[in-house]
Amino acid sequence: MKVKKWVAIRAVLALAMLGLAGFEAYRIVENPSNQLFGKTLVRGPRGERVVALTYDDGPNPPYTQQILDVLRAEHVRATFFVVGRAVQAYPRIVRREVEDGDAIGNHTWNHGHLVLYDGSDLRRTMERTDAAIFAATGVHTRIMRPPYGSRDWLVLDEVRKLGYTPVMWSVPLAMDWEYPPAKVIAARVLRYVVDGAIIDLHDGNQGIVCARAHVAQRVCDRSADVAATRLIVDALKREGYRFVTIPQLLSMEAIARRKSARAGG
Ligand SMILES: [Zn+2]
DSSP states (O other): OHHHHHHHHHHHHHHHHHHHHHHHHHHHHHOTTOOTTSOOBOOOOTTOOEEEEEEESOOOTTHHHHHHHHHHHHTOOOEEEEOHHHHHHOHHHHHHHHHTTOEEEEOOSSOOOGGGOOHHHHHHHHHHHHHHHHHHHSOOOOEEOOGGGOOOHHHHHHHHHTTOEEBOOSSOOOOGGGOOOHHHHHHHHHTTOOTTEEEEEESSSTTOOHHHHTOOGGGGOOHHHHHHHHHHHHHHHHTTOEEOOHHHHHHHHHHHHHHHHHHTO
């Protein structure tokens, strides 16, 4: 009887440990700064007073246009990681992003976890999104961000083969999807901004096309991100930061790398 009890306890403990290992693996897969699976851009060069504002999951009217209005009024450029299905629904908003001088990134067709895709599904979701972006804007993007930050060796290998640079973020997510007030979003972001920081906000919700999806209006409400954008831009301008797009940050990175390679001999 006693032996059986110990067997049961050990089985429960083993299961709990397996669960913990699984949770830890999942945490590593989605950790934005982990370079275990291959190199991603997490932040720009140190010693440059620049910051990159990025927005995921749009386009999503009217909030994306409201963010664009703020950026335009502030003479600030940002980067939008767009979801293919939303690009197809709202091509004109993406065209405006490009016309305003903002950069576009590929955030897949329907915001899936890429670690669950095989190679051909992964290529399909990237290429279909690229085609929608090109149809809307006439440009191809060479940067991408995996939804949820979810990636592994296969994902990064495939996206690199397709010619993309994977882009993460350095400022911990402000959890803007939980609808905190703008002030809270801004405070969560500003606490972690350093030279070369990449900020990740959301102008949409997983690319859901709310006008068609029969979901509660709140699902797509990004008004707090609009107001937070204004607060963040104002605060960082006061601190002397210049706003750059991700392609600009990448070329600064490349220059810094060449310089340090020369300095190293
Ligand atoms: Zn996303």
